[in-house]
Amino acid sequence: MTAAEPATTVSIASGPLVGPILRRVVGMLAARADLPLDRLDDAVLVADLIAARAPAHSIDDKINVALDPGDRSLLLRVGPLRQGGGQALIVDAAVPGVGNVIEQLADELSVNPEGEIEYLHVRLAYANGR
Amino acid sequence: MGRTKLTPHLLRGGAHESSTDRRLRRRAAPPVPQPGADVRLTLPARPENVAVVRHVLGAFAEALDLPADTVEDMRLAITEACTNVVRHAYREGESGPIDVVISPNGDWLDIIVTDYGAGMSPSPDLSGPGLGLPLIAALADSVDLQPVPNSRGSRLSMSFRCRPALGLA
Numbered sequence: 188m189t190a191a192e193p194a195t196t197v198s199i200a201s202g203p204l205v206g207p208i209l210r211r212v213v214g215m216l217a218a219r220a221d222l223p224l225d226r227l228d229d230a231v232l233v234a235d236l237i238a239a240r241a242p243a244h245s246i247d248d249k250i251n252v253a254l255d256p257g258d259r260s261l262l263l264r265v266g267p268l269r270q271g272g273g274q275a276l277i278v279d280a281a282v283p284g285v286g287n288v289i290e291q292l293a294d295e296l297s298v299n300p301e302g303e304i305e306y307l308h309v310r311l312a313y314a315n316g317r
Numbered sequence: 318m319g320r321t322k323l324t325p326h327l328l329r330g331g332a333h334e335s336s337t338d339r340r341l342r343r344r345a346a347p348p349v350p351q352p353g354a355d356v357r358l359t360l361p362a363r364p365e366n367v368a369v370v371r372h373v374l375g376a377f378a379e380a381l382d383l384p385a386d387t388v389e390d391m392r393l394a395i396t397e398a399c400t401n402v403v404r405h406a407y408r409e410g411e412s413g414p415i416d417v418v419i420s421p422n423g424d425w426l427d428i429i430v431t432d433y434g435a436g437m438s439p440s441p442d443l444s445g446p447g448l449g450l451p452l453i454a455a456l457a458d459s460v461d462l463q464p465v466p467n468s469r470g471s472r473l474s475m476s477f478r479c480r481p482a483l484g485l486a
Contacts, residue, residue, distance in 0.1 A: 195360045208376045212372075215368070215372055
């Protein structure tokens with residue numbers, strides 16, 4: 188992707204469409220980023236978690252995700268979220284007996300505040316490509 | 318408001334109203350972008366992204382359990398619309414977005430494909446605009462093509478009647 192190229196973004200109204208659509212977009216872009224099958228599966232799992240947890244922390248009734256496929260990596264930028272929503276979303280992704288799924292699967296995870304709102308950045312990459 | 322409908326026959330410069338044109342006028346109120354639209358997808362106008370749009374439409378249709386024949390019509394129409402953007406909207410070396418909005422509206426499913434490029438015009442390599450727009454008009458229950466305000470781009474709005482009624486409208 189060139190620097191001048193527009194970003195890929197998806198905005199979905201909260202509800203039953205979020206999971207199926209986000210999963211499909213993330214899966215396709217993960218495949219295009221040449222992530223191997225196990226990491227593609229991880230990316231789809233992260234997308235499912237975002238779809239399930241992000242509506243509670245979004246500033247409106249939409250889930251917005253920007254996707255940036257790179258060299259064997261995929262960056263997801265989730266938001267805008269309300270203040271504290273990024274960390275809350277990460278905490279919500281904990282599964283009893285398993286731990287925090289997003290923290291375990293992501294290669295990079297950060298919450299980036301921008302004024303009154305914030306964005307959750309999740310990067311998944313192929314281990315040998317780091 | 319004085320909005321101009323750019324139908325395929327107008328693009329061809331013909332005065333005769335074809336069956337395609339009648340279909341274009343079938344639905345009185347064409348869809349307009351809604352702030353609360355259910356799905357908005359913005360992608361670089363590249364060939365490989367047409368498949369992403371098709372998959373998103375497929376996921377949408379599965380979630381709403383839309384009739385298979387309607388979904389096939391929608392898939393073909395949205396593929397043609399996005400391919401038009403990829404091929405014609407932006408000059409060689411210029412990058413720009415395809416903006417796709419999909420929203421249920423009562424018994425209808427509205428799909429709007431927008432670009433911010435050079436706008437719709439007859440293809441330089443053909444005597445007319447090609448098959449894309451007439452095909453879309455034949456598949457959709459209504460079609461409306463308009464210029465994007467404050468831009469040279471185009472907005473193609475398509476509506477498909479879906480029965481039984483959409484569950485999420």
